[in-house]
Amino acid sequence: MEGIRLLILYLAVPSLLISALRQFLSWRKSTASSGKKFPGPQQFPVVGRVHDLNRFCMWKKFKEWADIHGPIYRTSMVGQHFIIISDEKIAEELLVKRGNKYAGRPQIRALFDHKTGPGYVALMDRQEYWKEQRKWVHAAMADFHRHHFYGVIESEVRRFLAVLLVDPAKFHAYTREHCGRIMSRLAWDDATQGKENGDSADCTLGQMSVSGPIVNTMTPLWYIPWALNPWKKFERAREDQQRAWWLNSFQVAKQRYLDDDLPENTWAYRYFKGLQQQGNSTLQQTAKDEEFASCMLGFQNLVGVITIAGPLEFFLMAMTLNPEWQKKAQDEIDRVCGDRLPTTADIPELPTVRACLKETLRWRSGVPLGVPHQCEVDDEFRGEKITKGTVILACEWAMNRVPEKYPDPENYRPERYLVKGWPTYQEPLSRYPNFREGVGMHTFGWGRRTCLGQHIVDDEMFVSGAGVLWGFNLNRKRCSKTGEVIDFDSEATNAHVILEPLPFPCDIQPRSPERAAQILKSYQDVRNELRV
Template sequence: MALVNLLIVLSVLIVATLWKRFSRREQIPKGLKKLPGPKGWPILGSVPEIPEALGWIKFSDWAKEYGPIYQCNLAGTNHVWISTDQIAHDLLSKKAAIYSDRPHIPALIDDNRTSAQYLPLLSKNEGWTRQRKFASNIMRHAERLSFSHYPELEAIRMCVELMIEPEHYNHALESFIARVTSRLAWGHSEASDELKQRARELLIGVSPTGALGNKLPPIMALPDWLSTAKAWERRRGKTERAFFNIMQNDVRLDMNEKRAAPSWMKFFFEHSAATGFTGDLEGAYAVGMHGIAGALTIAAPMQAFCLAMCHYPQYLGQLQEELDRVCGERMPTLGDKPNLPFLRAIIREVIRWRPPVPTGIPHYLIQDDVYNGYHIPKGSVMHPLEWAISRDPQQYPDPETFNPLRWLEPEYPTYREPLTQYPTILNMTQFGYGRRTCQGQTVTEADLLVGIGSIAWLFNISKNAQAPLKSEPELPPTPLRSNNKASISYEELITGLSTRSNDDEEDEYVARMPCTFPPPTEDELHEQYFKDLKKQQDAEEEKTQKTREEDPTLHFSTLLIAKPLPFKFSLTVRSRSRAENVMGEFIQKKAEGEFGPSRQYWGPAQGAGKEIGWGKV
């Protein structure tokens, strides 16, 4: 009986939610056009057409079909996808006053838009304003006090872990980032494992393909005992708050005992009155969220670097030559940055080639808008589609190929001087647009330069013979299909004029038809044209799908932050003397107390069965 009641309640909630969404009729003002896009299904919209894995490629394919800005209905919400940097700037930067809010994330119990818990997910309000100012201040403070020695210190431990257990490279890379971020946030690294877990759980909570509450929002209206997804989220939230409070109190104690290392939390206590925060809890979240944000994203490009070097090994040799010339027998440091343009090019190209947030972080439109004759309705979720933006063939010739030389040789449109400064990842599109630009760019740059540089300085990377990878190192993966028959070209969007119609294509098709007697009727020609067109499109789609299945560089996680799935490859030390030097530094720093063990916060089994602790991920 309880199950029947649950199903009835759930059904009513679902129907009510969908009816509320679909009862709104989109009104297109006179003289404006509706954005193109897939028609979709009743109620669900285009949801059934989007694959669980590599969904961003489907959105990119639609951009090739419908044009550089299009819309689609996803379960009653209008989503607008932007596939060029120019349009993203025109809307999200130049019109930031109406495009800077964030959409509601149903799976979070506390409203992400107003709770002041998650700065990147806050809508534009007073909490967002004061926390953004605080973020700017702590980043400048970190740069001024040379917090860059944190990644240089943790790179030693990372290299030792890679030497001892190279097969656990994912753990080593993610721990490197978590330890650096933990030091930045609270002054010490012992919270790194907990920080990784907090990041994993929050990522599930905010990802469209993660928590069930994002796929089926009505379940979040049910009581906890009827909704395991809601109960899981409530426990996650309680554990996160407890963790942030513990870390804040630890720094307070360190400061009282005059032994606090430089950190963002220490800065908060020293300037708490100037922040305008509502209390210490907001400060705990402001610092903790920056810790989680760093732990979430920065490891992904490091993992993608290993993937790229397995399939484009010619660039690893060039990178190692530069590192050997500049650094010699010592590990690279952030101070080497001006003299390492090839390393910076590798990092920039890794992020372009396999962006860690391929769908972009969504914006939310707070009022109706017009773009070149097209109506964009209020309440639209706006996506700067990074996968497509980073594959603009005009800006990035041969975009599917990993090629760091595009940043270093004058014949490429991406080349900039001086090479002591460029290439740089600062202000690249992956960090966002307008008022939602990521403020942790300098931290990301320092982590990647020192982390990736240290790996290439010490190790050779090559594909393992037993790895499930098929293409040879010298053969780049087959490029993805390019459909140039977009219904709106970029030029058409700018001018508002169409230069080609479907009738033109059909006329060309008729002209190519072989002569027959008696000649086919106009209706027969029309019907045959569309049959052949559908057959051609199906063949192209099948070919594209096969290419993706065979491309070993496209095996990625399905959550909002896309990370390469673990794969087998060979990681071998280049120089015994370097390995011994790194091990010696590790032993010395460990004796000084720098590399202590990770701390457990919730007791045995990480709090299994208790009110707070690790959730299932």
């Protein structure tokens, strides 16, 4: 094994040296022709400032530099140029008003061909696959939101509460599976895929992240010959397995549709019905068209797992650490819902619950770096030249901590959305706060690359979060020997591009024996319609 490692290192050295030489020459050229420049940390030849960045919490260093250099600054890492933004207005000016120039996606080295498609629409450059998939997903998501996802979320929340009641210690895994079940049901009516869906989403995000494979930061290693390249071999197997799973699910759903056995409240049904309306009554397609469609539905299914599971787990953490807000939200739920579970119909009447959810995403950003944009053409902004290929990061962690917009930013303060006088307060409270509009919408990205999932995040976070508070008290865990509260790091995460907190101690107890009985009965009422 040691010999193989040494051989890999020796094979990597020439490419590393060539890359370093190219980057040094590029640095010399840019230094010689430098004019007006954005501020930023001092850059070093070849490496830039990569040595300063902890790839497991890079957003904290970007926030630190923003405090020093201002709301827009430059840096670089191993030859790649970055512009870091921590001001909403600047991000809007660059990524929205000039969005036609900044809607590209940078290459994620540990993935194959993601910029050209058809696998991951959120990671593609703007081309025909991207346009067609995004148009279809946008229409499908909006249509399903008009029907509040046909009650799928409410029925799965009943199961979620039941498994939490039976085995609360596994709440971390159950939360991810819960989100995976909802998306798999909506995609092709197969909730049994919930755990596999969650695990696949987590693995995919790992491959996408700077905290993942070392080739994402040391790119020359990617070009080691295939026979000795563990990163390429792993990714080829992972992607092939994922594509096969998506294609099989697509083909099973197609046969169920033809057998009149596929529910109308699935995205697969909507897709097949659309084909027939276009004249394809038998649903015969080429292999390429099937791959395109299965990836479109598969990724739509996949992307809604961790993007909701992580924030929902952070919400459980926030309620555990802030019992006064937990009590306020529970009192509001009791007043409005009484002995029945909250539903989407209760959204206008539960502003405190919505404020607690909204503040969770500000306090512990699900995407703290922001999803990167890439400049597609040479441009100039505020007298500064921005070259094609520059990566723009609107750093969510820093934006959510601008004190003028979010006073007392390090603390969990849901009242900022509920009390007049706070900069983020909006009326009417029957509508605000929410995840779809108003202040703080930068969580979902910018311009032409805005996430299409705000609607399902709004519904799923609300029904799941309110349901947990309706059924349970969330308390700090205490040591069984000493009785002392067990402390934990509330910023400890898996460090992926979309975060989940690491498992943390939480004592989840039903609010009363009567409420426990209600949880079991509500699950029993829908159990037959769930594929458990």
